[in-house]
Amino acid sequence: MTASLTSHDFSGTLDRRTQLADFLRSRRMRLSPEQVGLSSTGRRRTQGLRREEVALLAETSTTWYTWLEQRRDIRVSGPLLDRLALALHLDAGERLHLFALAGLPLPLDTALHETVSAAVQRFIHGLHDQPAYVLGRRWDYLAWNRATELVFGCRVAAEHNVLRRMFLDPARRQLYTDWNCAAAGMVARFRSDCAPYIGEPWCAALVEELSTTSPEFRRLWLQHDVKGSPDGLKDLQHPQMGRMMFEHLVLRLPDAPGLGIVVYTPLPDWDTPAKLRKLLQAAQEQEQQS
Template identity: 45%
Template sequence: MNTVGRRREQLREFLRDRRARLTPEQAGLPAAGRRRTPGLRREELAMLAGVGVSWYTWLEQGRDITVSAEVLDAVATALRLTAPERGHLYTLAGLNPPCHTADSGPAINAQTRNLLDAWGTRPAVLRDRYWNVLAHNDIAHAVFGYDTPTPNCLVTYFTNPRYLALHDTWSAAAPAVVAAYRADSARCPADPGFTAVITELRTRSTEFARLWSRHDVGTPTQAVNALHHPEVGELHFDTTTLTLADQPDRHLVLYNPRPGHDTSRRLEHLHRLRLAPPA
């Protein structure tokens, strides 16, 4: 069985299972008489979703039919699917998963806070989907010199003198940074959070405006990050971005000293200068 055939088979099994789990009482329908099978009938589900019985039957059978996001949303709502289940339904139906607009909120759980702090003398940052910094360890603040309560990683990269001081390194990495942000923002094209960041940077950085107009797209999971710190000089990092499994709109960015540079020693020196307790 090819990929499309297997996906349709999974769609059929998923829809049947979720329909069988939903009782008439849960759906707000009268439970009239005994039922030979558990859950809602196809006719009832189609009525709740506002679609034709034949169309829903074909969808549940995994037939090759045209499916719109609006109709799929109606089916998902009728089935009372969770956000992960709704995304799964989209994938099985051959559509891009919907944008999850729900935000995890400002709270940082203890496990994530401990992980940030455990990164020790290496910077670690927790950011949201818009690349706003939600939390960081102490050395990250000392390295990047955040000067606003909720800095944005993209804005910082294009406006912070510490990055701009290493012009050649910065210029080489900037296109990939912008391409990664375009890929992230494309998942939620109407999200005002992305629009606000893009609008701000277009007015503050001509180089960002130029790169954004190129419409390059990329999703690098690792990148080289370099800056010039006013107290300890050049710092070069390998960066890795990890998505929190239970909060997919939260991303942990870990900075590790890049081999071949003196970054580790400089970080230790910065830690003693700024963060170590007095003797």
């Protein structure tokens, strides 16, 4: 006979402190001293690392770490959680879970190098009939599929920053039926996205460069408009296919803050799906002939 589980069975266990303590204890118990570079001396009464060993690796006091596993009401910081994540060999998903249980946002990665996982690469390339690309926190194209190349003109050797393409590339100006409206919306969305990075050298350099080289960008930037909505419409005038209409959506990656997958769905307006199929078919035939 299987006992039924009700919410009462979990009373007192689904609070944040208990879950955090249990999670840390479970990760500590799965590691051996040898795995973290410590020597195993003396008889060990419990499985895994001792609390004092975790505290040593995380550069904190044994008392503080013990209190954390005892569900004490103590303050935690992002840097300390990061040291715990390293000490316990947490992967990206486990690190995200640790910060969530502690009630803290995942720290922003300010490193210049950005990577796209193989799974994300496969996902965007699997969208054969929809333009899709990965947008980095600096608004660089990090990866894209064939449909994106054909609609937006992305190439390996081309400028990969979306803002530079928008304001400095004459071809990109011709792609939008209403460039002024599209540019205003883009700057407003970038201002919203870059807010966490204000003060970072790359952000200041990009804004200064575009403000110097593009009067339109400077004017829009000084308006301080903000648009946080990740979806919207793209009304395009494609050089080969003519008018095309897409709906775009940004999918955020929880374990990679600042990165997003932008997916464009062709809408029935102006026979966009059929035009996109013609583009893809023509490109495929050209590749087969070459």
